[in-house]
Amino acid sequence: MRKLLSLSLALLLPALQAQAECGGNFGQFIDGLKQEAVQQGHSPEQVNAFFRGVRQDPAVLKADRAQGVFQKPFIEFSRRLISADRLNRGKANAQKYADVFNQIERDYGVSRGVLLAFWAFETDYGAFQGDFNTRDALVTLAHDCRRPELFRPQIFAALELFRHGDFDPARTTGAWAGEIGMVQMLPRDILENGVDGDGDGHVTLKTSAADALMSGGRMLASLGWQKGQPWLQEITVPAGFDWSLSGLEETRSTADWAAMGITARQGQLADGGLAASVLAPQGHKGPVFLAYPNFRVYFEWNQSFVYVMTAAYFATRLEGAQVYDAGTPDTGLSGSQMKDLQGKLSARGHDVGKIDGILGANTRAAVRAEQARLGIIVDGWPTPALLSKL
Structure with missing residues (x-):
């Protein structure tokens, strides 16, 4: 959305x-x-x-x-949203609407796994589109x-x-927030990017999968999606990696990351000239990914980091990626502990935005700053030990 x-x-x-x-x-x-x-x-x-x-x-x-669902950490959130059934139905829909996806990839350059993931998470492939009156909402x-x-x-x-x-x-x-149809688009986005995918003369996102998917593809293209480029890839990081270089704020060429010893866990890294960021959503002991420029387009659809990470990861799974290596991440914070942390960070002069218990971009940046000040690994993952130190 x-x-x-x-x-x-x-x-x-x-x-x-x-x-x-x-x-x-x-x-x-x-x-x-x-x-x-x-x-x-x-x-x-x-x-x-x-x-x-x-x-x-x-x-x-x-x-x-x-x-409150956005307070969940990435591993828990992704396991909650991604099931074998949802993955299998996604693959079945990829075959059922192959002609539609072929046209989307040709016209807008958006890979089918990306739209399938949105379709799955937003409405469970159209099954649950919401029953709130849109105008009243x-x-x-x-x-x-x-x-x-x-x-x-x-x-x-x-x-x-x-x-x-x-x-x-x-x-x-x-x-409840006014989005309509199988991939949940706001009215203005429908006006600007609606596509009559089934050729019946109407843009009907609630009942026509072709209309919904074509419209979603056009919208992502309008937001800057780059044709033929990746969005997210799981990686293996060498021992001794400088974790202060991780995070969306730090971008380097894929060739630079490769020179530091980073490798793809499956397949090969993208073209060496493509910019990318190393993301460790649950710290240096958890799964690690390389996020390419298309990954940032996800935030135009939904601004929750954990949602974006999960949707982008599920899109790769739908296109053949293996299950991520969960690792053994340090214990995170509960919702109340996260609010406590945000309060302490705010008191130290950090702008964490609203104290809502959600680990957003501002809170991650503040955590990284405090980790650096305290001389501990700077990976942006808040733990009870960090909270205690503050």
Whole structure:
């Protein structure tokens, strides 16, 4: 699910916010949205029809506040999401929709394993697409004030889909955050990247696998996916490797990494001139990967590091990679311990963002800084021992 605000919308946002501020009286908020919609060129009749019966959905806010699954470490999270059944069904779908995937790879350069992994994780290959009313979810989240800059533009995108006859405000359903269809795309992404993959004259992401997969491929291409390039590869790291060089912040050519003794655990490393980063999601004693430029495109779809790592890894499994070597990583922190750690890091002047118990990029960077200060291995993996030292 992509969470970006285009430049044009960013420029328009102050004016829009002045007309429909988040929070406050919900009825007045809706009136403000209606005025904005009319000013954007929609007819009052269309606007009234779109917003008729709109309501706040407390279940959406509850789901937004309860994303505890992203607190899981990579090994636990990946084992939870990847099963033999899910892998087998992915391979079966690769054969069933081979013509669609061939066209996607030809037109957009996105490898089939990548889209199959998204399809699996987002909706279990279309089986569970969410039953939240999409319009109500978007309006609820835009009114909530936590991330209005993300969700307000999606309301008007949904209104535009409604004008085209591709959105029913009373019946269109999806995920709690407003994503629709088999690969869960937000309304604006559907407007910009929707593809009629089955040739029926409509972009129907809920019922047409061809439409959903083609649209997902086009969106990834628009986000910068490079045709024919890898995204993630498990590696073997030599003894004595300088772990301070690991992390997404450090990029070197594949040839440079090879010169340090890094090898592919299966097959060969990518072209020597391709930039890459060494990632150890659970520290130097756990599995280790080389992340190529396409890996960063994943963060335009979902900004959770553990989700991105797992989706990228599963894509490689769907295309023949072996199960990663889990190693024997040091024990990590519980959710409450992670919050405690984030509080201590913040008190030391580190910007860890929200204290939410999730090991995000800012928290990893702060952990690395403290590991360096304390003279311990700088791998970005927080442990009870580190917490104790702080």
